[in-house]
Amino acid sequence: MPVPITGVDVAAFRVPTPEPEADGTATWGATTLVVVHVRAADRTGLGWSYADPAAAGLVARTLAPVVVGRDVMDVPALNEAMRRELRNVGLPGIGATAVSALDIGLWDLKARCCELPLVSLLGRAAPDVPVYGSGGFTSETGGRLREDVIGWVEHDGIPRVKIKIGESWGAAVDRDLARAAIARQAAGDEAELYVDANGGYRPGQARRVEAALRDLGVSWFEEPVSSDDLAGMAAVRAASRADVAAGEYCWTLPSVAHLLDAGAVDCLQADVTRCGGITVWREAAALAVGHGLQISAHGAPQLSAHVAACVPNARHIEWFADHVRIESLLFDGVLRPSHGSLRPDLERPGHGLTLRTGDAQRYEI
Numbered sequence: 001m002p003v004p005i006t007g008v009d010v011a012a013f014r015v016p017t018p019e020p021e022a023d024g025t026a027t028w029g030a031t032t033l034v035v036v037h038v039r040a041a042d043r044t045g046l047g048w049s050y051a052d053p054a055a056a057g058l059v060a061r062t063l064a065p066v067v068v069g070r071d072v073m074d075v076p077a078l079n080e081a082m083r084r085e086l087r088n089v090g091l092p093g094i095g096a097t098a099v100s101a102l103d104i105g106l107w108d109l110k111a112r113c114c115e116l117p118l119v120s121l122l123g124r125a126a127p128d129v130p131v132y133g134s135g136g137f138t139s140e141t142g143g144r145l146r147e148d149v150i151g152w153v154e155h156d157g158i159p160r161v162k163i164k165i166g167e168s169w170g171a172a173v174d175r176d177l178a179r180a181a182i183a184r185q186a187a188g189d190e191a192e193l194y195v196d197a198n199g200g201y202r203p204g205q206a207r208r209v210e211a212a213l214r215d216l217g218v219s220w221f222e223e224p225v226s227s228d229d230l231a232g233m234a235a236v237r238a239a240s241r242a243d244v245a246a247g248e249y250c251w252t253l254p255s256v257a258h259l260l261d262a263g264a265v266d267c268l269q270a271d272v273t274r275c276g277g278i279t280v281w282r283e284a285a286a287l288a289v290g291h292g293l294q295i296s297a298h299g300a301p302q303l304s305a306h307v308a309a310c311v312p313n314a315r316h317i318e319w320f321a322d323h324v325r326i327e328s329l330l331f332d333g334v335l336r337p338s339h340g341s342l343r344p345d346l347e348r349p350g351h352g353l354t355l356r357t358g359d360a361q362r363y364e365i
């Protein structure tokens with residue numbers, strides 16, 4: 001029986017970081033997120049994206065009219081209709097974040113209407129998915145970096161950690177290598193150590209950095225060069241012992257295909273709050289299967305857990321410090337890692353999360 005969508009509400013929030021943060025190619029002092037509620041019958045679905053507040057206007061003015069009145073059972077049709085609606089606006093970037101937030105809210109709403117956990121609606125491929133601790137900003141001095149790494153490995157029991165390198169667009173390689181050495185020491189010999197340059201190096205420089213990191217056993221080199229430079233990334237990959245990973249800026253399924261066809265990565269990354277939501281994230285995972293690769297969920301761990309558990313080739317979920325803090329602050333029902341993995345709760349309908357309206361209010365913009 002059709003369940004017509006009756007309304008969409010959207011709000012934007014800005015949550016300051018405890019101190020200024022930086023990676024190889026950006027600095028920030030706050031994180032903004034756009035939160036969408038979708039209603040049908042007497043149920044409400046929740047989705048969000050870490051996006052510019054401009055995405056909220058796009059949801060309210062342009063995308064809500066596309067979905068209101070339509071059947072929430074038909075999420076892929078609604079996703080397609082939303083993406084078509086943005087033809088002249090531009091889907092990549094802000095458009096894709098708006099579609100993603102709404103798509104996630106629609107899947108959550110459908111699951112709640114069916115009184116099913118989201119993972120049961122989608123169909124589980126695994127009961128849980130490993131996470132890796134992520135943060136270790138280039139702005140952090142040795143003490144703070146050590147605290148981050150020890151927090152993940154010893155306090156949270158996560159045997160995989162990732163730090164940022166590529167400081168100042170690759171202008172501080174000595175400091176990058178020194179910080180990686182601090183992270184290795186803090187993580188111990190057993191934990192996997194990952195680095196993320198956020199596109200800060202040029203290809204030759206990235207190959208030399210990767211060679212210099214081999215003694216530390218670095219096994220994951222994320223965005224060694226700009227994700228716009230697919231040939232450069234493929235060249236780094238060919239020379240690397242570490243797995244090369246990228247995909248956080250894939251806003252559409254064809255952009256995932258281009259990355260994979262270029263032979264640029266050993267592991268695909270995709271962000272459920274950017275790529276087009278749960279609908280497109282699952283398609284991205286399938287494209288990776290077709291290339292013999294795994295997929296790693298970028299950002300938004302509380303949303304990623306549910307979709308990553310429903311594909312057969314999920315490698316892990318990014319337990320990203322900023323998003324972990326914000327999601328605990330703003331939402332009830334958050335999952336915590338156990339034995340280094342996240343396990344969606346089968347006792348609650350949808351993804352099981354609700355906005356803590358009172359606590360969120362002070363961050364609303």
Ligand SMILES: [Mg+2]
Nearest residue numbers: 196198222248
């Ligand atoms: Mg990254």
